[in-house]
Amino acid sequence: MARPTRTSKVLSQNFLADRRTAERFARLAVPDGRPASLLLEVGAGKGALTEPLARRCLELLAYEIDPRLVTGLRTRFDRSPRVRVVAGDFLAARPPRVPFSVAGNVPFSRTADIVDWCLRAPALTDATLLTQLEYARKRTGDYGRWTLLTIRTWPRYEWRLAGRVGRHHFRPAPRVDAGIIRIERRPAPLLDAAAYRDWARLAELGFSGVGGSLHASLRRAHPGRRVDAAFRAARLDAGVLVGEVPPERWLRLHEALTR
Structure with missing residues (x-):
């Protein structure tokens, strides 16, 4: 049987291993003074982001697809009334009907599908995602160029590059750096x-x-x-x-x- 600490190439696992980065990410996902009522975490992994995120929301659903990691997560957060570990694929989840946020260290290979899930969720208020840096830069116009997805959704969502994370802050280290992307639903759409x-x-x-x-x-x-x-x-x-x-x-x- 595979040891729980091993990573899966199939699941594109690169665990965040830097506490300061995790805290910075949590502040970006849930700004000070604005606790999230409901937050869904994509790919909780070993809980590096789960812990700081949980301190900033009233309810956190931590999704983890790897069954080897679910037991450890449940043991770690068993006494936290704010956290519920959900075993399964985040993409198979039904979006909540009440306003909610999404945050997480996204598997690079599944980024597009996760972003699409977020954009299709009627009650989503915002998403803060750790993605491949190139993806984050392309979607937010950081290269001085814009993509169809960003332009098409712009009247309803604002896209912003909120930060960068070096590849060596992950274990194992991916081949490229990561970016923190913020997708925020506009309080009032620019177009009806x-x-x-x-x-x-x-x-x-x-x-x-x-x-x-x-x-x-x-x-x-x-x-x-x-x-x-x-x-x-x-x-x-x-x-x-x-x-x-x-x-x-x-x-x-x-x-x-x-x-």
Whole structure:
């Protein structure tokens, strides 16, 4: 039988092994003075994040898919009334119907699926995730470029790179550094439901790559003069690459093309 301390390559396990980083992460996930009523932890592992997170919320559901680790977690937090260890795959969980937060050291290989789960949960208020640094930088525009997922969800969610964690703070150390990404649901969406549907179609069209540029792609669905006027309103050059357009300029494009 495998020893509980061994890691699984299949589960993409890299355990956080730095207490200061764990405390910093917990402060980012649940800011001081704002205790979370309900927090779901993704991949509790050995409990490095569970402990500081539990001090900052009223109820914590710690999900762990590896059965070798569940017993240790339950023993460690058996006397903590705030923590309930859930054995199983976080992605198979049904999202709570009441407002809740998500936090955790995400397996790099499952990041996209976990982020998608969060974005689809109607009652999610925010998610704080330790991911591969490249993923965090791409999603938050830290490279000076933006992805379709970020643009498409921007009216409802704010994406922010909240920090970086060196690879040597994990055991075993992954090949790359990690980033802390914050996804926060806006208290009031920037667009209503009807306008958001138009926004999503505009973003999909813009990132379709048809025509060779954002300007050319948008002209497939809008008159050339309107696209030209929209680009002037957004202060964009006609040759700009789609990934170089920040969310605020997309909002100007949307406003100009739909009014």
